[in-house]
Amino acid sequence: RPSKDVSFVSCAKLDATAPSTHVHKHGCTISVRNTALADWNTCGVAMCGVFAALSCRRSLSNHGSHRLRCGGRPTSNTVRLATGSDVGVVLLSAGVGKRMGASIPKQYIKLMGLEIALHSLDTFLACDVAEIVIVCAEDWKFVFEDHLKKKGPVEVDVKFTTGGDERQDSVNNGLAKIQAPIVAIHDAARPLVTKDEVEKVVADAREHGAALLAVRTKATIKQAVSESKAFVEGTPQRKLLWEAHTPQVIQSELLRKGFEKAEKEGLEVTDDVSLVEQLGEKVKLTEGEYTNIKVTTPEDIAVAETILKERGFVPPTE
Numbered sequence: 201r202p203s204k205d206v207s208f209v210s211c212a213k214l215d216a217t218a219p220s221t222h223v224h225k226h227g228c229t230i231s232v233r234n235t236a237l238a239d240w241n242t243c244g245v246a247m248c249g250v251f252a253a254l255s256c257r258r259s260l261s262n263h264g265s266h267r268l269r270c271g272g273r274p275t276s277n278t279v280r281l282a283t284g285s286d287v288g289v290v291l292l293s294a295g296v297g298k299r300m301g302a303s304i305p306k307q308y309i310k311l312m313g314l315e316i317a318l319h320s321l322d323t324f325l326a327c328d329v330a331e332i333v334i335v336c337a338e339d340w341k342f343v344f345e346d347h348l349k350k351k352g353p354v355e356v357d358v359k360f361t362t363g364g365d366e367r368q369d370s371v372n373n374g375l376a377k378i379q380a381p382i383v384a385i386h387d388a389a390r391p392l393v394t395k396d397e398v399e400k401v402v403a404d405a406r407e408h409g410a411a412l413l414a415v416r417t418k419a420t421i422k423q424a425v426s427e428s429k430a431f432v433e434g435t436p437q438r439k440l441l442w443e444a445h446t447p448q449v450i451q452s453e454l455l456r457k458g459f460e461k462a463e464k465e466g467l468e469v470t471d472d473v474s475l476v477e478q479l480g481e482k483v484k485l486t487e488g489e490y491t492n493i494k495v496t497t498p499e500d501i502a503v504a505e506t507i508l509k510e511r512g513f514v515p516p517t518e
């Protein structure tokens with residue numbers, strides 16, 4: 201794990217002789233030992249918190265760039281890291297929100313004076329991310345643009361793209377604009393996700409390749425015979441059941457592979473890690489908070505407002 205005063209470094213395809221993609225927030229030079237490089241390679245971990253396990257110490261800090269020297273003699277394997285975090289975000293805001301029955305898409309309804317979609321946008325802007333792709337209809341882009349204008353310059357690269365017919369199509373459109381090696385996909389309809397939750401699920405995805413925020417199911421769940429036949433087929437063991445939330449965080453290339461398979465086989469999914477599951481890859485369940493609700497029907501707005509009040513959320517001034 202990265203320590204507090206040493207920023208996280210991740211390397212895709214770290215290799216002793218030919219380091220390839222290197223991303224780091226501040227732009228670092230790090231000297232690493234051959235043995236350590238070999239270890240990371242054999243782990244087969246595409247995204248590595250490289251220096252964290254080593255006894256790194258910061259020996260130079262100048263103009264926002266740091267030189268980190270790791271234990272052992274520095275070798276010729278000096279890795280130059282480009283500027284930027286290794287995480288990109290796809291913020292899904294292109295749904296119509298039929299179940300809300302409102303005159304506008306639910307994510308643009310104001311919650312304590314701020315549009316639902318802007319709550320999680322602000323959370324991600326406060327996290328260590330390199331880019332945010334907002335997937336939304338052209339007509340609603342102004343909500344985000346006005347908000348960003350009010351905020352002033354942000355470090356994160358914010359881009360836009362339009363959505364597709366289904367959530368899955370919107371994710372694919374967003375993913376096409378992602379450059380970061382890790383992508384966090386989030387429903388704009390989940391305004392209450394916290395920075396802590398985001399950091400936790402991103403850390404799990406770095407370690408395991410894919411992770412999602414989820415909570416243990418409180419109710420007993422029944423499986424019906426079919427969509428139209430409301431009779432019980434069975435009762436899955438509750439202790440094994442989790443309710444999926446977002447963000448769902450996946451190595452970008454792994455998700456791209458998942459989409460390729462889905463396209464070939466005509467797979468339809470209702471969340472993103474399902475595409476990773478279809479590839480037979482592991483997905484980590486990161487225990488999140490019950491407060492990370494999806495605003496779907498009108499009563500959810502009242503619940504969300506109560507939670508925000510409890511958190512001491514201050515509505516923005518006009």
Ligand SMILES: C[C@](O)(CO)[C@H](O)COP(=O)(O)OP(=O)(O)OC[C@H]1O[C@@H](n2ccc(N)nc2=O)[C@H](O)[C@@H]1O
Nearest residue numbers: 292293294295364365366367370387388389444470471
């Ligand atoms: C991923 C999960 O949150 C996990 O529980 C759910 O399975 C999502 O369920 P869902 O029915 O797709 O939820 P919705 O609230 O309708 O949509 C989730 C998010 O996707 C966005 N969305 C939906 C459909 C679409 N064509 N493009 C989109 O960008 C919505 O604006 C919303 O912010």
